[in-house]
Amino acid sequence: MPPSSVSHKKFKVLVFGAGNFGSCLADHLGDSGHDVCMWSRSADLVKTFNETHHNPECLKDHVFPSTIKAIGPEFPSADVTKSMDVLLFAIPTEGVRATLTALRPHLDDEQLPLFIFVNKGIEIATRSLTLEIIADTCGPKIATVATFISGPSFAKEIVRRQPTSVSVASLSESHAEKASQVFHQPWFRCYTGGDPVGIELAGALKNVYAIATGVSEGLGFENNTRAMLITRSLSEMTRIGAAYGASPLTFLSLAGVGDLFMTCSSPTSRNYTVGYRLGKGEKLDDIIRTLGSVAEGVTTTKAVRKVVDELGVDAPIATAVYGILYEGKDLQETVQRLMCLPPLRELQLPEQAGSHVKRLMQKLGLS
Incomplete structure (x- = not known):
């Protein structure tokens, strides 16, 4: 793919989750020129990551870009959240409801960031998909523009820049296209669609x-x-x-x-x-x-x-x-x-x- 077809717009991204997939996507976005914060509940992980640019819990041999900053273990403040262009959720599905409930008071409905979800699962107690959890916790306005990324994408191969392609879906075509622009690179192709369910x-x-x-x-x-x-x-x-x-x-x-x-x-x-x-x-x-x-x-x-x-x-x-x-x-x-x-x-x-x-x-x- 010619370099001219890749978006060079710079986004401020907050990644919720510092596990395998959250870390590899933070790495990808940081290497793509975006400013990335990665939130973790582990104080040790935050300290080690910021001092060494290594994640002590996963992808341990990988050196992460200096454009990524780890934050936590405190939940991101309203000031941090409101300064972001993109909120990327890479946490287990069972934790999405609690995270969004804590996040909701920090959001400015007049200037919402782009919401991107990469978790894969169904909430056990309610049998809800993430789209339903978003509607319950954040309301229909956010749910209808939330985007979902999924596809064959092992974390260890993404950080090695192995050619990878994913599906990007939202009920809002424009938001799916924006999420695609955030992620799309010659080593990481995005294909949009309108069926998040x-x-x-x-x-x-x-x-x-x-x-x-x-x-x-x-x-x-x-x-x-x-x-x-x-x-x-x-x-x-x-x-x-x-x-x-x-x-x-x-x-x-x-x-x-x-x-x-x-x-x-x-x-x-x-x-x-x-x-x-x-x-x-x-x-x-x-x-x-x-x-x-x-x-x-x-x-x-x-x-x-x-x-x-x-x-x-x-x-x-x-x-x-x-x-x-x-x-x-x-x-x-x-x-x-x-x-x-x-x-x-x-x-x-x-x-x-x-x-x-x-x-x-x-x-x-x-x-």
């Missing part, structure tokens, strides 16, 4: 299916089985998304099949690793305790099971993952049960769809 569902669901693929590999199954699982997982994701009210085409995007393929086929994936170790006979509690980072698919599986039941969607793979994680189902018996299901029509969308999205759009004041 589909992007969110794809990002949450693929982690559940990565666990299934990891289990398969841990049990010793090979290429035929992996290809089958990824393809049938895509079919399930699309069916769940369509029943929810998302566009089926979204699941053919970078945030859909792209992220699913990567997460289900790489040992670098934390969710795949959880499944693989389960397949090797380890206990879930031991895996979580020693994993060293968050595998959102483990908690997301709980919410997905409830969503599937509410929608009345046939999702045997996702249901099987729930059984393995939370009902103590035997792995070999689960495999046998899935393989003994009766023949089915390969591609089939639900006859009635969209009730969840319709309710959400009504909450946002949109038709």
Whole structure:
């Protein structure tokens, strides 16, 4: 891509979260010429990062640009928040509601920053997507312009400037385009879209299916089985998304099949690793305790099971993952049960769809 096609506008960005993905995106944005603050609850991380330009908790060997400043552990003040052009949220979905609730009093409704979310998951207690959490905590005005970035993007490869592409979606086309301008570089391509619900569902669901693929590999199954699982997982994701009210085409995007393929086929994936170790006979509690980072698919599986039941969607793979994680189902018996299901029509969308999205759009004041 010619350098002239890359935006050179400089933004002030506040990143909420200093984990793997928050750190790698802060690194990308800092290296792209933006002024970046990265908030962490860890006083030790903030001190070490500002003194050494290293993150002591993740991506430990990487040297971060001097254009990034760590702040915390105190929550960012109103003055800091109001000085920012972009607020980037890279925290687990279970922490989004509390963070936005604390942030809301600091916002100036007449001069709002650009909101970008990169978390992937569904809130367990409410079964809410992040878009719904934003509407509940910050109101419809902010929710309708919030943007979501998702796609096949491992943190370790982003900081090495490996060619990467992502989906950027919002109900507001202009805000999706602005978020794309913030991130777009020759090593990090952005493609915009208008289906944030589909992007969110794809990002949450693929982690559940990565666990299934990891289990398969841990049990010793090979290429035929992996290809089958990824393809049938895509079919399930699309069916769940369509029943929810998302566009089926979204699941053919970078945030859909792209992220699913990567997460289900790489040992670098934390969710795949959880499944693989389960397949090797380890206990879930031991895996979580020693994993060293968050595998959102483990908690997301709980919410997905409830969503599937509410929608009345046939999702045997996702249901099987729930059984393995939370009902103590035997792995070999689960495999046998899935393989003994009766023949089915390969591609089939639900006859009635969209009730969840319709309710959400009504909450946002949109038709």
